[in-house]
Amino acid sequence: MADGGEVGGIAAAKLKQFVEKIERLEAEKTDLATDIREVYAEAKGNGFDTKIMRQVIRLRKMEEPDRKEQDELLDLYRAALEI
Numbered sequence: 001m002a003d004g005g006e007v008g009g010i011a012a013a014k015l016k017q018f019v020e021k022i023e024r025l026e027a028e029k030t031d032l033a034t035d036i037r038e039v040y041a042e043a044k045g046n047g048f049d050t051k052i053m054r055q056v057i058r059l060r061k062m063e064e065p066d067r068k069e070q071d072e073l074l075d076l077y078r079a080a081l082e083i
Contacts (some may be wrong), residue, residue, distance in 0.1 A: 004010060039051045059067055 040053070043053060044050050062070070
């Protein structure tokens with residue numbers, strides 16, 4: 001296996017490349033999550049409501065028709081509950 005050949009029908013070198021790439025990406029993901037938390041903390045320190053910011057970001061990711069449908073349903077539910 002040290003030569004990167006096949007073990008039990010598995011190309012060991014290729015498998016190792018995939019695993020190492022995933023490990024690097026996972027480390028980057030952790031770093032990015034830390035960076036995002038720091039930005040939210042900075043925004044909060046400047047008086048912004050981070051809960052609302054998260055909702056805005058979620059809405060911005062949505063397609064326009066989906067966002068409109070969600071708004072309409074929310075309005076309908078509010079009317080039904082008189083809020």
